[in-house]
Amino acid sequence: MAESAEIDPPSDPGLAGDDPGYRAAVVDLLGVISYGEITAFERLAEDAKLAPTMQDKVALATMAATELGKVGPLHQRITELGADPFEAMAPFNRAIDEFHRHTAPSDWLEGLVKAFVGDGLADDFYREIAAFLDPTTRDLVVSSMDEDGGHAVFVVDRVRAVIAADPKVAGRLALWGRRLMGEALTQAQRVAADRDSLTALLTGGVDRPGLDLAALGRMFTRLTERHAARMSELGLDA
Amino acid sequence: MAESAEIDPPSDPGLAGDDPGYRAAVVDLLGVISYGEITAFERLAEDAKLAPTMQDKVALATMAATELGKVGPLHQRITELGADPFEAMAPFNRAIDEFHRHTAPSDWLEGLVKAFVGDGLADDFYREIAAFLDPTTRDLVVSSMDEDGGHAVFVVDRVRAVIAADPKVAGRLALWGRRLMGEALTQAQRVAADRDSLTALLTGGVDRPGLDLAALGRMFTRLTERHAARMSELGLDA
Numbered sequence: 001m002a003e004s005a006e007i008d009p010p011s012d013p014g015l016a017g018d019d020p021g022y023r024a025a026v027v028d029l030l031g032v033i034s035y036g037e038i039t040a041f042e043r044l045a046e047d048a049k050l051a052p053t054m055q056d057k058v059a060l061a062t063m064a065a066t067e068l069g070k071v072g073p074l075h076q077r078i079t080e081l082g083a084d085p086f087e088a089m090a091p092f093n094r095a096i097d098e099f100h101r102h103t104a105p106s107d108w109l110e111g112l113v114k115a116f117v118g119d120g121l122a123d124d125f126y127r128e129i130a131a132f133l134d135p136t137t138r139d140l141v142v143s144s145m146d147e148d149g150g151h152a153v154f155v156v157d158r159v160r161a162v163i164a165a166d167p168k169v170a171g172r173l174a175l176w177g178r179r180l181m182g183e184a185l186t187q188a189q190r191v192a193a194d195r196d197s198l199t200a201l202l203t204g205g206v207d208r209p210g211l212d213l214a215a216l217g218r219m220f221t222r223l224t225e226r227h228a229a230r231m232s233e234l235g236l237d238a
Numbered sequence: 239m240a241e242s243a244e245i246d247p248p249s250d251p252g253l254a255g256d257d258p259g260y261r262a263a264v265v266d267l268l269g270v271i272s273y274g275e276i277t278a279f280e281r282l283a284e285d286a287k288l289a290p291t292m293q294d295k296v297a298l299a300t301m302a303a304t305e306l307g308k309v310g311p312l313h314q315r316i317t318e319l320g321a322d323p324f325e326a327m328a329p330f331n332r333a334i335d336e337f338h339r340h341t342a343p344s345d346w347l348e349g350l351v352k353a354f355v356g357d358g359l360a361d362d363f364y365r366e367i368a369a370f371l372d373p374t375t376r377d378l379v380v381s382s383m384d385e386d387g388g389h390a391v392f393v394v395d396r397v398r399a400v401i402a403a404d405p406k407v408a409g410r411l412a413l414w415g416r417r418l419m420g421e422a423l424t425q426a427q428r429v430a431a432d433r434d435s436l437t438a439l440l441t442g443g444v445d446r447p448g449l450d451l452a453a454l455g456r457m458f459t460r461l462t463e464r465h466a467a468r469m470s471e472l473g474l475d476a
Contacts, residue, residue, distance in 0.1 A: 041299050045283035054324050054331075058309065061279055065303035071296065086292050 031088030047111035269326030285349035
């Protein structure tokens with residue numbers, strides 16, 4: 001409930017109100033983030049069942065509840081922008097569902113790595129895109145990220161402990177991390193191809209600056225580098 | 239996070255500190271409530287998968303996240319009382335797991351009725367027991383209940399709509415409600431038999447007043463009456 005206060009201040013009609021293309025792009029962006037959080041909840045709640053201890057189960061369930069808690073403020077903002085939250089999410093159901101279908105963890109460890117790598121990648125991407133948003137939307141998007149990194153610490157501890165006890169697990173998990181990254185890129189490309197307005201957030205519009213191809217390439221490089229850093233934090237090759 | 243502020247004020251050493259029997263009973267009570275919330279999360283997250291629409295799925299997932307959010311403050315209080323939250327929950331795992339094992343919903347509607355009837359019964363019981371608690375513990379226990387009744391409205395709307403469209407569903411759901419009540423009583427009896435300190439919260443101690451057999455009987459009657467009222471709210475016979 002604390003988050004909802006953060007989106008109560010008067011919205012930014014200058015940007016979100018005047019340009020219908022920008023407004024549609026923001027609705028798209030909030031829709032894809034919302035649906036991502038809902039599926040993250042489902043995935044973490046499911047992974048909690050595989051937890052080896054009650055403590056681990058509660059830790060995963062808490063991560064799941066945190067993701068779901070972010071949906072309310074995102075939906076409220078979509079409504080304020082004059083759109084329906086469920087219609088806003090619909091265009092992204094397929095890509096995100098496919099991502100999860102192709103990356104169903106086969107055990108507890110794969111689930112932990114997926115939570116860490118997947119959420120990290122999504123947060124990095126939202127942080128990149130936040131630079132092109134009006135302040136109200138930017139604050140909301142930033143608040144949808146894993147603020148305190150508490151989840152990350154839990155995952156890193158667990159994964160490193162398992163690798164320390166059984167080093168050959170690292171090879172399998174490194175392959176798993178590559179598969180996650182590959183599948184994420186495949187689905188992101190599908191979304192980019194389908195949703196021009198969302199792509200235009202990054203590439204700019206008549207009155208808005210954006211990234212040229214070289215800058216997009218550098219952004220892609222940054223995302224890949226941060227993915228590699230995260231894998232290495234887990235004790236894994238990227 | 240708002241809840242955690244409510245348990246920060248200085249605890250009530252008069253009651254919780256001086257009487258080791260009372261303290262053990264409070265740890266038991268907070269343990270059983272915590273574990274109940276964790277399994278409620280699991281059950282609701284599982285039921286969310288059966289939701290016929292994305293709106294229903296998000297409603298159930300939100301209920302699940304709310305239940306889980308109550309666990310943190312309860313665990314914090316158990317720790318303040320010098321006990322380990324996971325050890326405090328352990329004695330109740332079996333009874334609560336058995337309850338859920340014997341009342342696995344076979345469809346979306348049974349899941350909704352279970353959420354409404356089960357949570358209502360638990361809240362009624364905690365409200366009865368709250369009268370025998372020190373103020374700090376009482377506030378915490380009361381805050382673990384479904385404050386706004388928002389979930390209840392959602393369930394009542396959905397169940398009544400289905401019965402209106404297909405009245406013969408009511409017979410099956412009425413039987414289901416009776417089974418839920420019967421299984422809850424069976425498991426509550428097991429807990430009462432196993433945990434003397436918890437039972438003594440209600441029946442009193444050397445220095446504390448409690449309920450005699452007649453008063454316990456009246457409490458049981460109140461719980462049954464409120465269960466019947468809830469069933470009737472759903473449009474079902476008790």
